[in-house]
Every structure is written in C-alpha cells, then in structure tokens.
Amino acid sequence: MAVKPEEFNFAKNDKFRTAMIPGKMARYLRTCKLWQFIRFIILNIKMLIVVSKSH
Amino acid sequence: MARLIVLGGGVAGHTAATFAADWLGRDHEVVVVTPNAKWNWIPSNIWVGVGQMSKEEVTFDLAPVYAKAKITYKQAKAVSLNPEGNTQSSTPYVSIEYTGQGKDGQIEEVTYDYLINATGPKLNFGATPGLGEGSTLGEHTVSVCTADHAVHAAHELQKCMEKMKAGERQKILVGTGHGMCTCQGAAFEYIFNIEHELRKAGLRDMADIKWISNEEFLGDFGMGGLHMSVGGYVVSSRIFTESLFAERGVDYIIGAHTSKVEKGKIEYELLDGSKGEEAFDFSMLIPPFAGVGLKAYDKGGDDITDAVFAPNGFMKVDADYTVKAYEQWKASDWPSTYQNPIYPNLFAAGIAFAPPHIISKPAKSPNGTVINPTPPRTGMPSGIIGKAVAKSICDLILKGKDAPLHQASMAHMGAACVASAGKGWLDGTAAAMTVYPVVPDYEKYPGTGRDTDYTFGEIGLAGHWIKHILHFMFIYKAKLKPFWKVIPE
Numbered sequence: 107m108a109v110k111p112e113e114f115n116f117a118k119n120d121k122f123r124t125a126m127i128p129g130k131m132a133r134y135l136r137t138c139k140l141w142q143f144i145r146f147i148i149l150n151i152k153m154l155i156v157v158s159k160s161h
Numbered sequence: 162m163a164r165l166i167v168l169g170g171g172v173a174g175h176t177a178a179t180f181a182a183d184w185l186g187r188d189h190e191v192v193v194v195t196p197n198a199k200w201n202w203i204p205s206n207i208w209v210g211v212g213q214m215s216k217e218e219v220t221f222d223l224a225p226v227y228a229k230a231k232i233t234y235k236q237a238k239a240v241s242l243n244p245e246g247n248t249q250s251s252t253p254y255v256s257i258e259y260t261g262q263g264k265d266g267q268i269e270e271v272t273y274d275y276l277i278n279a280t281g282p283k284l285n286f287g288a289t290p291g292l293g294e295g296s297t298l299g300e301h302t303v304s305v306c307t308a309d310h311a312v313h314a315a316h317e318l319q320k321c322m323e324k325m326k327a328g329e330r331q332k333i334l335v336g337t338g339h340g341m342c343t344c345q346g347a348a349f350e351y352i353f354n355i356e357h358e359l360r361k362a363g364l365r366d367m368a369d370i371k372w373i374s375n376e377e378f379l380g381d382f383g384m385g386g387l388h389m390s391v392g393g394y395v396v397s398s399r400i401f402t403e404s405l406f407a408e409r410g411v412d413y414i415i416g417a418h419t420s421k422v423e424k425g426k427i428e429y430e431l432l433d434g435s436k437g438e439e440a441f442d443f444s445m446l447i448p449p450f451a452g453v454g455l456k457a458y459d460k461g462g463d464d465i466t467d468a469v470f471a472p473n474g475f476m477k478v479d480a481d482y483t484v485k486a487y488e489q490w491k492a493s494d495w496p497s498t499y500q501n502p503i504y505p506n507l508f509a510a511g512i513a514f515a516p517p518h519i520i521s522k523p524a525k526s527p528n529g530t531v532i533n534p535t536p537p538r539t540g541m542p543s544g545i546i547g548k549a550v551a552k553s554i555c556d557l558i559l560k561g562k563d564a565p566l567h568q569a570s571m572a573h574m575g576a577a578c579v580a581s582a583g584k585g586w587l588d589g590t591a592a593a594m595t596v597y598p599v600v601p602d603y604e605k606y607p608g609t610g611r612d613t614d615y616t617f618g619e620i621g622l623a624g625h626w627i628k629h630i631l632h633f634m635f636i637y638k639a640k641l642k643p644f645w646k647v648i649p650e
Contacts, residue, residue, distance in 0.1 A: 115407045125407035126400055136621040137588055146623035149593050153627075156575040156595040156615050157649045160545055 163189045163274040163558045166255060168239045168455075170195030170223055171203075172540065173511025173547035174279030175639055176650060181551040182230045183646070189558060192271060193227060196238040196260040200226070200639055201308050204540065205632045207350045209311035210445070211358045212319060213584045216308045219636075226640055236261035237269070239280065239453070242469065244504040245460040253506065275554045278476045278509040279547060282450030285339075291422030292338045292448060301422050302338070302444040305351055314445055318355065321443040325359075325367035331442040334427070336373035338446030340418025340532040343383050344539065345374055348447050350581045356409050357583025357590075365410075372406065372413040373429065373439065373446075375532050377524055379403050379415060383534035385521045387596050388609035389617045395609065398594075401618065405582065405592075414439065416524070418532045419446060434527035450512060450535070452476070468503060471515035477501060478509050480517040487523055492572035492602035494518065499550050500566060508550045511543035520600055541576045542599055544650025545569050572600040575615060579628040582620060591624030 112127045128136075135141045165185070167178040170193050182191040199220040208214040227234035237257040244253045254272040259265055284306050286293025293299035303314035321331050335352035337345060352372055359365045380386050380402030387398045406413055416432035427444070430436050452474020457466045470476055480496040494517040501507035509515075520536045538546075549569035556564035575597030582590045595617055601610025609616075638648040 112408075115410055118410060119407075119412055121403075121413065122407035124403075126404040127408050128404065136590060139587070139622070142622040142626070145619070145621055146626055149619070149623055149627060152615075152617060153577040153593070153595055154649075156577055156597050157541070159597065159615065160541070160574040160576070161548075161649065 164192060164272065165189070165275045165277070165554055165558075166192045166194060166271060166273040167277045167279055168194050168255070169279035169281050169511070169513065170197060170200060171279065171281045171511060171543070173281075173513070173543040174277065175200060176544045176547035177277050177279060177510055177551040178227075178232055179230055179641060180548050180646075181555055182232045184551070184555040185558065187231065190233060192233040192235060192273075193223075194235045194237050194239055194255070194257050194271070195223070196236065197223070198236055198261050199223060199308075202632060202636050202639070203306075204628075206305045206308055206311040207347065207354055207581055208584050209308060210303075210305040210314040210318070210351055211354045211584070212315040213354075213358070216312050219311075219632075220308050221636065221640060230641055235259070235269075235271070237264075239455055240268070241456040241458060242276070242507075243458050243460075244469070244507055247460060247462065251460070253504075273506075275506045275557065276508070277547075277550055277554070278455070278507065278513045279511050280453045280455070280513045282512045283453045283474065284448045285451040286448040288449045288451075289339045289419055289422060292419070292446060299422065301424050302446045304448070305347060305445060306447070317443060318358075322359070322362060322364060324442070325364040329367075331368050332440055333368055333370045334373060334439055334441035334444040334446075335370070336414075336419075336446060337375045337417075337534075338419045338422065339449040340375045340430075340530055341535055342375055342447050342449045343535040343537050344447050344450070345376055345382050345534060346537065346578065346580050348372075348374070348445065349382075351445055352411060353405070353409065353582035354584060356411060357585075370411045371439065372411055372415075373417050373419065373427070374413070374415050375417060375534055377416050377432065377522065377533065379406060379413060381521050381534060383519075383521055383537045384596065384599065385601060385610070387594070387611060387616050387618070388613060390613045395613055398618065401592075401620075405620065416532055418526070418530050422446070430526055430528065430530050430532070432524055432526050432532050452513065469501065469507070473515065475515035476507070476509035476513055478514045480515065482515070482517055490518055492570075492598070492600055492604065495570050495572045495600050497568040497570040497573075498553060498566040499546060499569070500553075508554065510547040510550045512538045514538070514546075536600075538571070540578065541650055542571055542574060545574060548650055570600075572598050572602055574598055579624055579631065581625065581628050584625065584629075586626070586629070587622070589625035589629075590620055590622060591628045592618055592620045593624035593627055594618035
C-alpha cells in the first residue's frame with residue numbers, strides 16, 4: 107500500500123516521529139490561490155493592528 | 162542651527178535620518194555617516210543568495226536620496242567619539258575615516274549637538290576559528306548578511322547544484338556559526354529557500370540538508386519562542402517549526418556552539434557538553450554580532466569606552482544593566498528612550514544599543530560554554546526605535562531641552578515578521594508571524610509573556626505575497642518616493 111506523503115517523513119528520522127506533519131488538505135490550502143487571497147487580507151489586517159499598537 | 166549626526170545608514174539610521182531631516186527642515190543640519198555607498202534591503206538578501214534576485218534589486222545608491230532629503234552624506238566609518246570635546250573645545254565631536262567620495266582613508270572630526278549611534282553590528286566572523294577573520298568572511302562557508310555575500314553564496318550554491326546534476330550527492334549545512342549568534346530567522350529562511358530551489362530543479366533527492374543552531378529548541382528565534390492560539394489550543398512555535406522541518410525533510414542539530422570551521426567540516430559542542438563534527442559541501446553560517454568597535458574619549462583624552470559601551474561593543478542606553486538571575490528579568494529592564502545615561506545628547510537605535518540581557522532562557526554547557534541566542538533587534542523594531550529617537554531629538558531641538566522623550570520599548574512593542582520558505586508568486590510560501598510584545602512581559606501576561614490575541618503565525622502563499630510586497634514597499638519608502646511617510650516601519 108502506498109505511503110501517504112504526510113506519513114513519509116516519520117520514518118526518515120527519529121526526530122520527525124513526534125512532529126506534526128500537514129495532511130493533504132492543509133498542504134493544498136497553503137497554495138490554494140482563493141484561500142490564500144482571503145488569508146492575505148486577514149493577515150494584513152492582523153499585522154496592521156500589531157503595527158498600529160507598536161507606534 | 163543644531164547638527165544631528167546619525168552613524169549608520171541601515172534600517173534604524175536611515176529611518177532616523179530621513180524623518181529628522183523632514184521634521185527639522187532647513188534650519189538645522191542632519192549628517193549621515195555610513196561606510197556604505199548603497200542602501201540594502203537585507204531581508205531580500207535571502208533571495209539573492211539562491212539566485213532569485215540580483216544585487217541591484219535589493220540595493221540602491223544613497224547619495225541621490227540624501228541629496229533629495231538635504232541630508233549631508235559622508236561615506237565614512239566612525240572611529241571614535243569625544244562626547245565632551247577636547248582640551249581646546251567643549252563641543253562634542255566624532256572622528257570619522259572616509260571610505261569613499263574620493264577621500265578614502267582621510268580622517269575628519271565632525272562636531273555635533275546630538276548623535277544617534279545606529280551603526281548596526283560588526284559581523285564578527287573572527288569569533289569562530291575558521292569562520293573568518295575579524296569582520297571578513299572566511300573561505301570555507303558563505304553568508305547572506307550583505308548583498309555581496311549573498312551574490313557569492315548564490316554562485317557557490319549554483320556550483321553545488323551543478324555537482325548534483327552530475328550525480329554527486331551534496332551535504333548542505335545552514336545555521337549559526339557560534340553559540341551566541343542572533344538572526345536565526347535569516348538562516349531559517351535561507352535553508353528553506355535552498356530546499357525550495359532544489360525541489361524546483363528536481364535535485365532534492367541529491368541533497369542532505371541539515372540545520373545547526375544555538376537555539377535550545379526549534380522555533381526559539383532568539384525570542385524564547387512564541388505561543389499562538391490555534392484551533393482552541395495555545396501552541397508553541399516549536400511545534401510548528403518542528404513540523405516544517407519534518408515536512409521538508411530537513412534534519413537538525415540544536416543547542417550547538419560551532420567551535421571551529423575547516424574546509425568541508427565544522428566542529429561543535431552541544432548543551433549537554435558532548436562534541437561532534439559535521440561534514441558539508443556547502444554551508445552558510447551566520448556569524449555572531451558585536452559592536453563596531455567605536456572608542457570613546459573624555460575631554461582630557463582618557464579612554465571612557467567602558468563607560469559608554471557595554472563589553473560587547475554596543476552602546477549603553479536607559480536599560481537596567483544590573484546582572485540578575487533569569488527569574489528576576491523584567492520587561493522594564495528594557496530601554497524605552499535609548500538615551501545614553503552619561504551623555505544625554507547621545508542616543509542609540511537598532512542593533513547598536515546594548516540590550517540588558519538576552520530574551521531566550523540562558524543556557525551553558527557543562528564545560529561552561531554559553532550556548533544561547535542573543536536578542537534580535539532588526540527590522541520593524543529597528544525602524545520604530547529609529548523614528549522614536551529621531552522624534553525625541555527633534556523635540557529637544559525645536560521645543561527645548563525639557564521636552565519629554567518619546568518611548569519605544571521592545572517590551573511594549575509588537576513585531577510583524579515574514580520568514581520566506583521559498584520564492585514564487587504561485588508556489589512560494591512564507592511563515593507570517595506577529596508577536597506582541599517582542600520582549601515577553603510575564604507581569605502583564607503571566608501565561609506566555611505575550612498577548613495571544615496579537616501573537617500568531619501561519620505558513621502559506623499569502624505570507625510570500627506579503628514578503629514580496631514588503632520588499633517593494635520598503636525600498637520605495639527608503640528612496641523617499643511620494644507618500645513615503647505613510648508607510649509604517
């Protein structure tokens with residue numbers, strides 16, 4: 107049976123065994139243009155709030 | 162007419178000088194002393210270092226910008242300060258040595274009413290045998306600390322990739338070149354940009370990529386890590402950083418002091434006292450930072466460097482430098498006005514000010530070797546501090562010596578940070594993070610030391626878009642193009 111990409115690295119290195127590895131959906135959303143455009147807006151708002159609190 | 166001298170033309174110095182020139186107008190003089198002819202947007206050096214940007218895209222000539230802003234520009238390095246003047250005159254002055262403008266090597270004494278020390282760091286390659294000599298990079302590793310270093314790094318990486326194409330497996334080692342380095346973020350960006358470029362080139366399977374760092378845990382970044390609210394949990398940056406390393410197949414050595422660098426090999430000591438060696442074919446190791454080595458003299462010519470500067474060469478300001486245990490550290494130890502306690506017309510901004518202590522938990526190996534990150538003071542905090550100091554000095558000049566000073570403590574300031582993990586408008590990723598405040602305040606936020614409503618992070622393409630837009634935005638601002646003042650630091 108084929109190994110899922112998110113499970114592949116668990117076997118590669120003992121240090122990776124306890125790490126959280128993103129699954130298919132998380133990896134897809136990272137570069138999904140529509141979702142990332144929404145995140146872009148949200149991240150900018152969040153960052154502007156922090157910037158405004160810091161000046 | 163008052164004269165303000167700004168030593169350094171980096172983020173803090175350039176911000177301070179340009180705002181001061183704007184606020185003071187023609188009635189007063191702003192002088193910038195910097196050994197560099199070009200301004201460099203250092204965060205984008207990462208992309209120069211993997212061949213995805215040119216040096217010209219991350220730098221521009223300072224002279225025309227300063228001419229436009231009516232700032233007197235002296236391409237020179239500061240050598241010494243005489244804050245009390247000398248036996249002939251009580252006017253304070255700084256001795257500078259020209260590095261350009263056709264006056265190379267000439268010494269000049271420039272008097273001042275106010276001075277901002279924003280020299281940035283000395284890249285202390287000489288602290289680790291084999292890493293370099295003094296502030297000069299050695300021959301065994303590369304660096305991305307300057308645009309020229311990054312061009313060299315890209316060239317060496319390209320040679321490494323050619324070997325992979327020829328079927329020769331390569332070992333890549335990236336991280337910190339000493340137990341007391343800061344700027345882990347830059348090395349973090351570089352290692353994941355290399356990994357991204359190797360994947361794009363179809364060479365990922367030909368490279369063993371390893372991280373080496375003085376951090377006690379992955380995701381410390383010199384700030385003791387950070388905690389974010391995610392999915393109903395408050396999660397350490399360690400979890401997310403370990404996740405990225407595992408996902409991208411990047412092995413790591415942490416809690417490490419790189420003690421020696423040789424051709425193709427480093428020696429290191431770990432926090433448990435054990436020692437090891439690591440071979441490499443290509444390596445980028447960040448050097449530790451130190452002050453630039455400015456000396457200070459009193460009116461009679463006696464050396465007062467120890468009174469004005471901390472032992473690491475950074476300038477003492479209004480911080481609490483009392484040596485105390487980690488458990489007794491407070492947010493209020495951190496400076497807020499950046500005014501020198503002895504000479505009130507001396508200020509420091511950006512990396513040049515001496516922090517009261519580190520932010521991460523201090524750590525030593527059983528052999529007594531200090532292995533902990535020193536505090537980051539780059540980017541947004543540098544810009545905000547530079548602007549606050551400039552405002553204070555402008556008020557002292559324009560409103561009188563009793564004008565209250567502006568404050569910009571890193572314990573009351575947040576920071577937005579975008580760490581690239583691969584460049585590309587459609588397939589790039591970056592970790593976008595904010596922390597508030599930069600220095601944890603466990604009295605105000607007893608849990609994590611920070612406000613988890615304003616401390617967050619996530620990785621994705623949106624982060625890359627932000628990083629790339631910031632590249633254009635900050636270069637635009639630094640060139641003083643229309644409406645530059647509305648762009649925040």
